[in-house]
Amino acid sequence: GGRAAFSDYVEDVVLAADALQRVAIPSGARFALFSFDADVRVKIGSASATLTLPAGSTTDGSGSELNPAARRVPAMLQGSGVLTHVLLRSAAACCGSISFYGRGAR
Numbered sequence: 490g491g492r493a494a495f496s497d498y499v500e501d502v503v504l505a506a507d508a509l510q511r512v513a514i515p516s517g518a519r520f521a522l523f524s525f526d527a528d529v530r531v532k533i534g535s536a537s538a539t540l541t542l543p544a545g546s547t548t549d550g551s552g553s554e555l556n557p558a559a560r561r562v563p564a565m566l567q568g569s570g571v572l573t574h575v576l577l578r579s580a581a582a583c584c585g586s587i588s589f590y591g592r593g594a595r
Contacts, residue, residue: 494590496522496588496589496590497515497518497589497590497591498515498518498588498589499586499587499588499589500512500586500587500589501584501585501586502525502577502584502585502586502587503582503583503584504525504529504577504578504579504582504583504584504585505582506579506580506581506582507542507578507579507580508578509539509540509541509576509577509578510576510577510578511536511538511574511575511576511577512574512575512577512587513536513573513574514533514562514572514573514574514575514589515589517591518562518589518590518591519561519562519590519591520559520560520561520562520589520590520591521559521560521562521575521587521588521589521590522558522559522587522588522590523556523557523558523559523560523585523586523587524585524586524588525556525579525583525584525585525586526583526584526585527579527580527581527582527583528555528556528579528580528581529555529556529577529578529579529583529585530542530543530553530554530555530577530578530579531553531554531555531556531557531560531575531576531577532553532554532575532576533560533562533563533572533574533575533576534572534573534574534576535571535572535573535574536573536574538574538576539576540553540576540577540578541578542578542580553576553578562589562591575587
């Protein structure tokens with residue numbers, strides 16, 4: 490059986506309603522787990538990337554994820570360079586956390 494380890498790094502996140510927040514990805518992070526008390530849209534990108542709440546359907550892959558549980562942090566996003574931030578936005582004010590794993594050998 491495997492052992493469930495505590496995360497290497499946790500960021501508490503408080504979101505204002507319909508306001509973009511960028512959270513820096515810690516160096517060496519390989520996985521991120523999300524936990525929020527309301528619906529949150531999530532996307533990964535650079536410090537200048539944007540995220541808006543959807544007003545319609547997308548057809549080009551540019552959408553965001555609603556309430557992801559856990560995600561692998563890719564080293565690079567195709568055509569966009571180095572990933573540095575998790576972008577978050579919620580229609581309602583809420584709070585939660587992002588737990589990052591994989592920063593060091595355990």
